Amino acid sequence: MSTPPSKPCAVCGRAITWRKKWERDWETVRYCSDKCRGRKAEARDPSLEQHILDLLAARASGATICPSEVARAVAPEDWRGLMEPVREAARRLVARGEVDIVQGGHVVDPSTAKGPIRLRRRPG
Template identity: 65%
Template sequence: MTGPREPKTCASCGRQIAWRRAWGRDWEQVRYCSQSCRTRRATGVDRALERAILDLLAARPRGATICPSEAARAVGGADEASWRPFMEPARAAARRLVAGGHVEILQGGQVLDPSTARGPIWVRRVPRG
């Protein structure tokens, strides 16, 4: 049995997957944090939300932020009943983009670990330099 490994990011929800001893031999194949995420997986809507986040950020000055609800509105539509179901998928899309090194998640103006974010968050492009 091998020792602890670097954490991974769930391919579905974007949360951090911590190494578990039970996964010791299969750690290289672990892609999902739970059975629920394994069943759900990322869909076309999830990819559309990722693209919406990146497009919204590209249209703003470097350092500007967006709320995940803006991406939810861009994909789901303007009326609240249609975009509201896309809020958690938009947050998951932002977490996946953090794992890819494209964006940062902020809360109270501070960059934070996306797996621990609770409440309102903001998304911005990763500063270059």
């Protein structure tokens, strides 16, 4: 039996890789961890995704934005607390095929990217 392909977490967008213990219920696995299961998708998450898409739409084709730009647009006074939720929203958009996460001009795996990232609308 071949292992099923990985799928994105419904909350953080990180890749969930198949495990033997999930063999019987792989189709129902939606979260990568207990933390994500407890949080589920918060009410602000769809608006963060939309802010990312809106900022990218206002830029030239192929241009990038920093996740901090999105956080500052949503909460100018308290933007630092939104950095991880913005990165999570970006990973979900990557999973849907709408944006790419880049570092140094190269597309990177959103589940393993560390450090500063940029967001770019996916060409096509």
